[in-house]
Amino acid sequence: MKIGVYVCHCGGNISEVVNIKEVMAFAEKQGDVVMVKDHAHVCSDVGRNMVIEDIKVQGLDKVVVAACSPQFHGKTFMATVDKAGLNPYVMEMANIREQCSWPHYSLPEMATQKAKDIIHMAIAKVRLDEPLARKTSPIGKRVLVVGAGIAGIQAALDLGDAEFKVYLVEKEASIGGKMVKLARTFPTEDCAACILSPKMADVPANSNIELMTNAEIEEVKGYLGNYDITVLKRPRYVDIDKCTACNDCTDVCPVVVPNEHDEGLTSRKAIYIANPIAVPHAYILDDKSCLGLFPLACTKCFDACEPGAINYDEKPQRLHFTVDTIIVATGYDIFDAREKKVYNFGPAENIITALDMERMIVHEAEGSPIRDIGKRIAFIQCVGSRDEQAGNEYCSRICCMYATKLSQLMKRADPKRDVYVFYTDLRAYGKGFEEYYKRAANTGVKFVRGRVAELFEDPVTKKVLLKAEDTLSRQIIESEFDLVVLSVGMQPGEGTKKIADQLHLIKSPGGFLQEAHPKFRPVDTLTDGVFICGCAQGPKDIPDTVAQASAAAARAIRLMNKGEYEVDPITAIVDEDLCCGCGTCVSVCPYDAIKTEMRADKRVAKVNEILCQGCGSCSAACPSGASQQHWFRTHQLRAMITAALGQEES
């Protein structure tokens, strides 16, 4: 056996803490090690070629790379040894960066000792590594997209256009998400509905997309290439195909409730259309506010419906289908401003959210204003963002620019208005944003740097008294406004929390979904075949959302397009001579990947290597040691323990 050990400096990340020479001298003394080399960047082209050259010329048959985490460059070095003709599974990484030089930089001597131990452990393991055969598994072209806001729509359209079968599931009655509520988009001030509606219309027009609205994911089982999905489709009580959207049912409905599409600022009937550009363009009966379906209390809508589209007997439906990959685009909720008690949101009629303002602008543009906007208007930034008291440390990334947009729309509509924006920091980071901010300032919007401490609505005059400190001029501001707009931030939606549990996705500290790698795998997750995009992953604006959605679609296509994918061969394996057929492994396997069957004279366990996902539960449970996991065999783990404790092999 010829083991080569490569110690990486990582451009100082390792070598500034760990004494490389000492570590190399230690490695040289280990049995079977025939070559120890160091390099400033083993992962560079030069570094990797050095490894390839040594394997070919010196005949190395095992390799240890002492560098960063295997989760960072494991794949890189597996490909490197593969290129030199070695099996990728006879290479081990010794993680002396993330788990040594970085967390122990204040103790260089101990870090050096630890680096030696980590390399010792990797050598002990690699010595016992065996080449593992590559396996592939077939994969189809079916994708589930969860959520049909702009992120889900974009991903579904990209996939559908590329001839992949898409199941698009939306919990609301119409697709379009939050974007459908917006008046204009920054910094171009396009009408949001006007740019969104053609995309929404493309969804039902795409023959590869199967749209399910008013529906939620109830259960997900399985794995990459074989996810079994159960969708619960709630009754709409209106046949989408028969409904002509004529409005006759709404006209006669006697029930009036707040309209969610207008954030409750206007009202709707119990039978209604979700929004003016709704897709599917059909009515829905809200069974929670209807006078009664069981027993029937009123049949006015049914009587008025000429095409006979209304069916009070519609029941919830469970739909089952199988997909190969999943894209999660469950979006966000706006921060509930009532949680920020000092701002008195809720009871005060002249303290509203920015989304309320978007709806008011839409209605004003349509010539049917909801209410008077007033002459003195203040925007308050970072409501529920960058606020540890509110539990949200993160920046929501869109509020600075939407306040810049709304404030100047307001000012341009009536130059006599006094419009103020009270901000913490004005973050105009995107393309065209700084220019847009300057335009707002030139329009006459007054930007004041200072966090608002308190809002108080006068019970008689209904004017809002605002207290803040201008942190640039160091003056205390106390001023009255006709209307105060809270620039509420984003928080993970309920749907995001639910799907995270269903798919075992990891959440970032703010509760948004965590990507597999922040730089290089921004839309992948650690669950194979599951991708994330849009605000489910973190706060972002529309262009970033659309870009991520297309990225998620591309990553899913990359996986499915070949028709087969490479399976990690670190599956379970059974030594039939040792196996007594007790079936303990069968009982612990979460994938039903093990069965017992008769072999000649006895019963033995048999592993289905395609179903096996390589957790190793069976190896731990096996009473006779017959069940093992490739690459994590018990004698390998034992060898690592021995090496870690500075002992010699016994």
Added chain:
Amino acid sequence: MKDNSDPKIIAFCCNWCSYAGADAAGTARLQVKPHFRIIRTMCSSRIDPELILESLKKGAWGVLIAGCHPGDCHYVNGNYKTQRRIALLRNLLDELGIEPKRVRLEWISANEGGKFQKVVNEFIDEITALGPLKIRT
């Protein structure tokens, strides 16, 4: 970790959560006491109690097993199996005269670098107070 004057801890970390959590601690340059050595497995449910006993036998002062939070297991329910196995093992340790707190089970997710630091530092302090295993194996 040859001489017996310093605490020695073996930490079995799940690839999907706590191993990445340990990486996250390092990436954030959180300073962790260095007396532990990590062995990566794909799931905490791969950890046979015999491996824990073997670690103690070979000179570890304590063993940490770190897996995914309940409900977050990458392999459906591996962490629950681990939880049951460790509970049983701790009973056994008591009977063997080994302080059960030398074996610690923790849930640490991939982004909980801070928790990794806190858990490991705390555990090292506790184990240092206990000293090496008093039982000779």
